[in-house]
Ligand code: NAD
């Protein structure tokens with residue numbers, strides 16, 4: 001079995017991906033890593049190999065690769081959009097440093113690399129509806145700049161050096177296990193927590209602002225599916241558009257009300273995150289992902305809402 005290293009593995013995606021991969025390939029074959037240990041992730045840290053790893057330190061990544069005989073890296077370490085705008089230089093250093101270090105090691109030691117891009121790779125001049133796979137990519141956030149540059153460098157290492165690079169442009173991801181790390185789409189997670197805790201929520205994103213979203217089980221399936229896809233079918237080595245739903249805060253309110261009729265949605269719009277959201281597409285065209293590696297999400301908005309509310313009631317111990 002090829003060993004897999006996951007960077008940034010204690011975050012929103014990594015904490016669920018590591019569980020899934022360990023279930024598929026065995027605990028010892030999936031090496032979790034992050035900048036520091038987090039108390040709330042102690043189960044994951046103790047369930048299998050864990051390394052403290054800063055992705056900006058290429059030598060440290062190489063040591064871990066050699067120590068465990070790693071053949072595949074899933075690089076999830078990053079600063080997200082809202083945090084990235086507060087510290088653009090650090091965002092550039094971490095997001096690009098991580099990708100470049102992983103690709104260099106992959107080139108020299110025959111590894112494959114999965115690294116996610118985002119809807120943030122698009123900008124205000126991108127066509128907003130059914131945004132095509134290949135189109136204008138001129139983002140106006142540092143996070144978005146790192147995502148476009150990350151896509152291009154993955155393409156470059158594939159065509160120039162034959163590195164097996166794969167990636168998706170994730171939409172906003174909604175989950176109940178681990179809180180998101182400071183993105184613009186975080187409102188779509190907060191709304192469910194606050195619905196359960198208080199019965200109401202004030203959204204920092206405006207009522208009619210559409211963004212693509214996806215429930216975490218579909219995101220994890222997409223990573224596993226693309227990592228195992230037949231390479232001869234893959235037309236894109238930068239990143240594939242994927243989405244499950246194009247929604248705004250009013251859509252989520254309507255869906256929550258089907259299960260909690262008294263839920264109330266208010267607005268306290270944050271101009272910074274609203275401007276970021278306005279610069280991103282309303283909806284993506286993900287037909288190339290469906291054609292090339294059979295991407296097919298299972299959760300629509302209501303199915304996700306039902307599952308989120310049910311699991312948050314248990315997590316937050318609300319009867
Ligand atoms: P997250 O913020 O929840 O987790 C990122 C993890 O990276 C954290 O655990 C953090 O401690 C770690 N980290 C930060 N700096 C590091 C460093 N220098 N070295 C090692 N680890 C470091 O993020 P996430 O939501 O899990 O996102 C993972 C990837 O998916 C990122 O590339 C992100 O851009 C992308 N993505 C996420 C979403 C989403 O909605 N969650 C959407 C689109 C793309």
Ligand code: SER
Pocket residue numbers: 080081082117118119120143170171172173182183184185186
């Ligand atoms: N969820 C991410 C963010 O809002 C999208 O990449 O930053």
